[in-house]
Amino acid sequence: MLRSPSRFVRGCITAAAVGSLLAGCGTSSDDGSASDKARPTAKTEVTVEPIKATTELTDTGGTKVSLKKRPERIVCLFALCDDILTELGIVPTATNSALLVHPDFLGEKKAKEVDVIPGGFIAPEVEAILSHKPDLVIGLGDTHGKLAPALKDATTFWAMQPETWEDSVGYLRDVAALTGRTAEGEKAEKAFRTTLAAAEKTPSDKTALIIYGSDENFGVATPEADATASLFPKFTDYPWKSRGVESSYSLEEILAADVDVLFVETMSFGDADGKLSEKLAKNPLWSKIPAVRNGDVHEVNSEVWAKGRGTRSLGIVLDEATAALR
Numbered sequence: 001m002l003r004s005p006s007r008f009v010r011g012c013i014t015a016a017a018v019g020s021l022l023a024g025c026g027t028s029s030d031d032g033s034a035s036d037k038a039r040p041t042a043k044t045e046v047t048v049e050p051i052k053a054t055t056e057l058t059d060t061g062g063t064k065v066s067l068k069k070r071p072e073r074i075v076c077l078f079a080l081c082d083d084i085l086t087e088l089g090i091v092p093t094a095t096n097s098a099l100l101v102h103p104d105f106l107g108e109k110k111a112k113e114v115d116v117i118p119g120g121f122i123a124p125e126v127e128a129i130l131s132h133k134p135d136l137v138i139g140l141g142d143t144h145g146k147l148a149p150a151l152k153d154a155t156t157f158w159a160m161q162p163e164t165w166e167d168s169v170g171y172l173r174d175v176a177a178l179t180g181r182t183a184e185g186e187k188a189e190k191a192f193r194t195t196l197a198a199a200e201k202t203p204s205d206k207t208a209l210i211i212y213g214s215d216e217n218f219g220v221a222t223p224e225a226d227a228t229a230s231l232f233p234k235f236t237d238y239p240w241k242s243r244g245v246e247s248s249y250s251l252e253e254i255l256a257a258d259v260d261v262l263f264v265e266t267m268s269f270g271d272a273d274g275k276l277s278e279k280l281a282k283n284p285l286w287s288k289i290p291a292v293r294n295g296d297v298h299e300v301n302s303e304v305w306a307k308g309r310g311t312r313s314l315g316i317v318l319d320e321a322t323a324a325l326r
Helices: 010-017 079-087 107-111 126-130 141-151 165-179 182-201 229-234 251-256 276-280 302-308 311-324
Strands: 056-058 064-066 074-076 136-140 156-160 208-213 261-266 297-300
Touching: 056 165, 064 156, 074 079, 079 136, 079 165, 079 182, 079 302, 079 311, 126 141, 136 141, 141 156, 165 182, 165 229, 165 311, 182 229, 182 311, 208 229, 208 276, 208 302, 229 311, 261 276, 261 302, 261 311, 276 297, 297 302, 297 311, 302 311
Parallel strands: 074 136, 136 156, 208 261, 261 297
Antiparallel strands: 056 064
């Protein structure tokens, strides 16, 4: 029996690939099962509240952020930062993700002009970060929080912890306020909300699933702690709930749920190659899943689907997912 890793979020699979500890990685505890229908969700409000420029705020996650002036040199240590800055018309001073290479962001040519912080996602080099003389460094709280003491006296470190699409919108608004890009922030939020509201008006009756990983130890993306997955109950049947630290979904359970459309995020690390769907195909149960049997398995861009998390990435997800679910 193939089982997905217990309580892994996508960032933790990254950590595992480079030998980091897995303790503490995962989603919130919830004993839901795949047979449970997703709860009806409230309709998305399209109206956008005005954003007010400021240099001090308490962000959407409850963290207080205080700057002496509007930041001009911003270093991104995870892709949500790159997503938000792109939406606001700002190019990061340096980055730690490959999201900007995507044609709907900067594109390959322009992305090469942005310096890359060495050390990898898990352990970006502090010296390299500070060499860019940043006004602001934005990282993922449960991964980069340990860098805060080393950066404290030299710059402002902002730890974000997005879990749902609402969190992503909140962080967009927060960055727009701190950078003074209020009009750009309102425009980006409006565009995303409009796209999501449109998807809600024509929901699919198909059952969908997002899985991720680099080998047969796959994970299931659940709405409680995954920004991309949190969108899906709004426009399709997505009956997957977090089970906490003790267990996750097996391939047998996925087979029993009659999944119509499968979205697969292959997470590649080091010498790992090949698509996750191809590796799972070695198991005889895989070919029995309706989505596999009917050719409705979609290998998606993991930089956008798994790591982006912001309104631009999520807008791309909406376009691709709704097209596949028609």
